[in-house]
Amino acid sequence: MHELSLAQALIGEIERIKAKEKAAEVLSVTVRLGALSGVDRASFEFVFPLAVEGTSLEGLNLVIRETPALIGCEDCGKETQPELAFFRCAACGSARVKITGGREFLIESMEVQGDDEEPDGDRVRPETEERQDV
Amino acid sequence: MCKECGCETALNSAAARGHRHPHVHAHADGVMHAHEHSHEDASAGNHRTIPLEERVLAHNDRLAAQNRAWLAERRIVALNLISSPGTGKTFLLERTLERLRDRVGCAVIAGDQHTDNDKVRLARTGVPVEQIETLSSCHLDAEKVAAVLPRVVKENTRLLFIENVGNLVCPAAFDLGETFKVALLSTTEGEDKPVKYPVLFTAAQVVVLTKLDLVPHLDWDLVRCRQFIQRVHPGVFVFELSAKSGAGMDAWCQYLERLVV
Numbered sequence: 001m002h003e004l005s006l007a008q009a010l011i012g013e014i015e016r017i018k019a020k021e022k023a024a025e026v027l028s029v030t031v032r033l034g035a036l037s038g039v040d041r042a043s044f045e046f047v048f049p050l051a052v053e054g055t056s057l058e059g060l061n062l063v064i065r066e067t068p069a070l071i072g073c074e075d076c077g078k079e080t081q082p083e084l085a086f087f088r089c090a091a092c093g094s095a096r097v098k099i100t101g102g103r104e105f106l107i108e109s110m111e112v113q114g115d116d117e118e119p120d121g122d123r124v125r126p127e128t129e130e131r132q133d134v
Numbered sequence: 135m136c137k138e139c140g141c142e143t144a145l146n147s148a149a150a151r152g153h154r155h156p157h158v159h160a161h162a163d164g165v166m167h168a169h170e171h172s173h174e175d176a177s178a179g180n181h182r183t184i185p186l187e188e189r190v191l192a193h194n195d196r197l198a199a200q201n202r203a204w205l206a207e208r209r210i211v212a213l214n215l216i217s218s219p220g221t222g223k224t225f226l227l228e229r230t231l232e233r234l235r236d237r238v239g240c241a242v243i244a245g246d247q248h249t250d251n252d253k254v255r256l257a258r259t260g261v262p263v264e265q266i267e268t269l270s271s272c273h274l275d276a277e278k279v280a281a282v283l284p285r286v287v288k289e290n291t292r293l294l295f296i297e298n299v300g301n302l303v304c305p306a307a308f309d310l311g312e313t314f315k316v317a318l319l320s321t322t323e324g325e326d327k328p329v330k331y332p333v334l335f336t337a338a339q340v341v342v343l344t345k346l347d348l349v350p351h352l353d354w355d356l357v358r359c360r361q362f363i364q365r366v367h368p369g370v371f372v373f374e375l376s377a378k379s380g381a382g383m384d385a386w387c388q389y390l391e392r393l394v395v
Contacts, residue, residue, distance in 0.1 A: 002273050002304035010190045021184055031190065038307035038333040085332035085366045095368035099336060105307075107188045113181040 003043040006105070007051035013107055014057060024114025028061035029107060035069040035084060036102040065108065070101030194308055197276035201283060201311025205294065210287065211393045212294040214310050216334055217318035218327075219300030222344040222377060224252050226318070227295055229377040231259040233387045238394055239290035243282055244297045245274040252297065262286050273304040276311055292394040302327065306334040313393075314339035321345045321352055325359035328366045335366045340373065342386070347376035 010031065018026050033039055041064055052058050068081045073089035079100055080090035089097050189195055205212050215223050224244070231240055241262045244252040253265035264286040266278050279296065287294065296312060298305040306315070317338035319327055322345060328335040335341065341363055349356065356374070363372055373389070375382025 002271075002307060005271065005273070005275070006190060006307070009193060013188055013190055013192055017184070017186065017188065024179070027181075036333050036336060038303065085329045085336075087336070087366055087368055095364070097368060103337075105190045107186050107190060109183050109185050111181075111183045114179045 002038075003040060004047045004051060006039055006044060007048045010048070010107070011051060011055065011057060014060075014110065017107070017110060018112065019116075021110075021112060022116050023110075023112035024116045026057055026060055026110055026112050028063055028111040030063040030065060030109045030111075032065050032067055032104055032106045032108045034067050034102040034104040036099065037105040039105055041066065061111075067104065068102060069099065071097040072100040073097050191308070194276045197280055198309035198311040201276055201280055202313075204280075204283065205287075205311065205313070208287065208291070209394075210291055210294050212296060212310075212312045214296045214298060214305075214312035214315045215318060216298045216302070216305045216315055216338070217300065217320075218302045218323060221300070221318045221320040221323070223297050223300070223318055224255055226342070226344060226375075226377045227256060227297060228259060229380075229383060230295075230387060230390065231256070231261045233383065234293070234390060235259060235261055238391055239288065239292045240295065241286045241288065241291045241293075242295045242297060243274075243279060243286055245278075245299045247271070247299060262288055262291070268299055272299055272301050273308050274298050274310055275308045279310045293390060302331045302334055306337055316340045316342060318342045318344055319359070321348050321354045325355055326362050328359075328362045332366045335363065335370075338367070338370065340371045341367075343372065343374045345376060345378070346374050346381060347379040 010029070014026055014029055033041060033044075045062065045064065048062050052060055069084060070079055071082050071087055071089065072079045073092060073094050074096040075094040076089060076092040078089065078091040082088065082090060082097075087097055087099070088095055201212075215227075217223055227242060231242070234240055242256050243264050243266060244256060245266045245268055246252055247268050247270070250265040250267070253263045256263045264282040266274060266282060268274065268278070274296065296310060315334070315338045317328075317334050317340070319341065321343065328341075343356075343359065346356075348354075360372065363370060373382060373386050375386055377383065
């Protein structure tokens, strides 16, 4: 079960991007998960909320978008979706194929709000603070 | 409407700005989960979606790239050996090192959750060995490998074997900076493992079938196994050997030697 390590890696990247973007809060993260990424979706969805518990990301909405394995054929040139795990060109049946998609495990996008003046700080605004409407 | 919790307050209304309220929602595992949830200035507060194409394992991949460059500078070929526990990785390495050690400078990094048993066994061959105990972790990562590389690699090292934690699933997801991955499969594991665990077998440049000496005692079909491997990874290089009987060891060792010439 390496999904906990993967969840921790994801949290690290989210924190890094959040700081870089000077965002105050991350509302959601969309992750693209390839069929050959070696990541089990159910395990990942199970451990992610546990991994963010108690951090500034607690409550963050995790959206997972699964993508299929794709192979490119060196004979007919077509890119097709193989039936797992039978890596033959779906168009012409050739075995001269290369994997062209499905290994990805990417942060596709992040939904954030607010501007954080101190990107490294773990900021909590007191409720009574006066807000400036922009 | 708030996208996160679906509460009916319009976000651009004055009332919505800056309010906090308790919020309950169900997680994928069915657990209800409550926490305070803020609508912090969402309308005016620069609510935005940032398009990204960032690898989740970017940190590991950066360290792996550093390892790869470090090894390339020293003209070292590094093989990441991955299989389930009990395939015979350590035994194969012992026999391989005995044959190669006088002709090629070898070194080994052995990963296990606990114990340095593999280090003790492999050190008997006289080859430099470092053990990584991963404790709760089921795989090696680039950071752990980087920490031991300078210790295990010597002036004359040309071939580095990284014996990953016995596991057919998790190690395949982590780049260590190796030259390529080698998947091992023993005859006692069943012929169809390659199609059951395609992630590793598609990623490995070489497949090694071990314990071929046991075939007469098993209902294990070599032809079927080869077919399953070729289904998953057409054209992949396959070695068939028995480290115990020595069958197939010459071809395997000659191949390894050619990698570093």
